[in-house]
Amino acid sequence: MIVPQHRQKEMDLAKLFAGKLLLRHEIPLSEAHFSQALKQEIFRTVSPFSKKHFTLQCNRCGNTAKHLLPRYPCSRCGKAHRYCRKCIAMGRVSTCSMLYEWADQTPHWPIYVNPCSWKGTLTDAQQHAADRIATAIQAEEKELLSWAVCGAGKTEMLFPAITIALQQGKRICLATPRADVVRELKPRIQQAFEEVTVQALYGGSNDKTGSAQLILSTTHQLLRFKQAFHVMIIDEVDAFPYHADPSLSFATKRAVKPSGTTIYLTATPRKQQLKRLRKNNLPHIFVPRRFHGYPLPVPKTKQVINLKRQLKSKQLPKAFLKWLLTREKTQRQILIFVPTINLADHLQKPLTNFLLENNVIQTKQQASAVHASDAEREEKVKAYRNRELFVLVTTTILERGVTFPSVDVVILDAGHQVFDQAAIVQIAGRAGRSPDDPHGEVLLFHDGKTDAMVEAAASIRDMNRRGGFV
């Protein structure tokens, strides 16, 4: 659409403000100008809370828990106001410091003729799913679940869909629960859509304006948006904290326009989604094959008596040590998952010593441990990717979203509650990612099989069967 010159500036403002819940200090207007803007209905106030029967709900994050809605005595007006503690990190909202939204005309987003600069090709399975997602967006379907196994190449599958949306002049958000995934996606998406402005929003990102047509965001940052996007793509819907925190799905739903399309991406749908699939009220597309065409590695289990006690006293189980020395392919890197941060730190030393003694690694620097509160987290993962590290002990932070070409995967104490079914399927999905080495070993050491382990192995076998492998 062509906008006359004199209205250009207004359009830019609309792009900056429309579809957002704004705090007063995010609107750069003086008090006088701002009250005039309110009178002229360029901005509108959003009441911070709404009453539903007898419960109060925060309008920004949907929180209804009473203990998270206390009062503070306001020095401005002398009254005690309620505020929401759940989303206070985004700025405190109360009846004395409201939220505002843009009430003027809606912005027009540019229409691109041929926005996709990605030159790769999709496999048949990928193409099939990509077409389905693109149709959903074109026909403005309400929602679609794309269930693609780990390593199916789901980011590439999105390119045709994003292309179609841009050709229709739509605004798109690609959201994921994890900030590291946003960081990893940004360069890939920008490269695939060179002429489109792409912005990445996460806690600590430099650019928080969120005025681009194509936005990558953590689901948490969506708390700032309201009816902003025509297309919402949520990657890893089943990941922590999205499935555990109702305010995130509340925010995600609100960020989409009423006529918009929501696409869910996952490799491991949760129970509630599976239930909707079975009832046939959630349209879905299933991608059962990895992009290289080989089946998913099925985890093997090994029982070790007294495993927890051994690990606690920093002792590595004999069966595990024996396996370390008798691996099928010794050039594969080793990725070891443990349930807690403490354990990751404690096991690093005895493991390094053992590996050195048996010449699996040559120097002490080739083995390390990493966890969420590790300051060198990003560097270590990078070093592991460059094969400078050979062995990495990790907590569940590396369970998804990361790709190492050729690894063997081990879980120590797989019976621990952090390893639920989805986690085990994801962890097993780290192995055999490259076409050069499409297989990899996945070993679960446990001191008693859990339902999660059995279900995970069963669902991997099931996915392989659906992919045409016997």
Next chain:
Amino acid sequence: MYCLWCDQEIISSVNWGNLMLPPRSLTLCEECEGKLERITGSRCEKCSRKSAEQICSDCQWWSTQKREVLAKNHSIYVYNAFMKEIIAKWKYRGDYVLKKVFEEAFLEAFRKEFGKYKDTVLVPIPLSDARLAERGFNQAEALARQLPIQSKNLLTRTDSEKQSKKSRKQRIAGKNPFIMTETLNKPAILVDDIYTTGTTLRHAAELLRQNGCPKVSSYTLIRG
């Protein structure tokens, strides 16, 4: 009950000691409580800093400056990483209820340290108008309100720059930012959240002393 910091539900265990008593209300879970660090062992008699010497080097320096106006400072907590997070959320984000975290300790230590001070007035350190409008409440006032003796807002503040953004030298060399609105002829205890260099408190104390106050001490939550 939920932990005010991590929002985990707090389940207090029942034993013979508390079986018949009404439940004690807890504000933090055991794990978070453990991350708060109290000032224990030997401390500087003047400013409460953890110190092997009787008077720490800071206070020795202060005593060489013109007239020492602050009789003493008492603090409860060390300004560790966890405390920094709590203070940031409480003060800067404006999460008012976090004051409950310190309520019990703040009252208890006051009784022990200043309990015999009768006929004393609490004077909370004020915020500038701009800062107050931004935060909605004054943390020093919130702290003073928890204590059992009367509190008077005798001071107003004219600067608006944040002390925490300045270096030690800049702070000490800064002008007195306070104006006194009323005189006081009783001993006073200044209340604030943090004693960092002691400059702010000394500025306030100086003004109080000049206007007829016989003795000024200070009570702060944290010795930074």
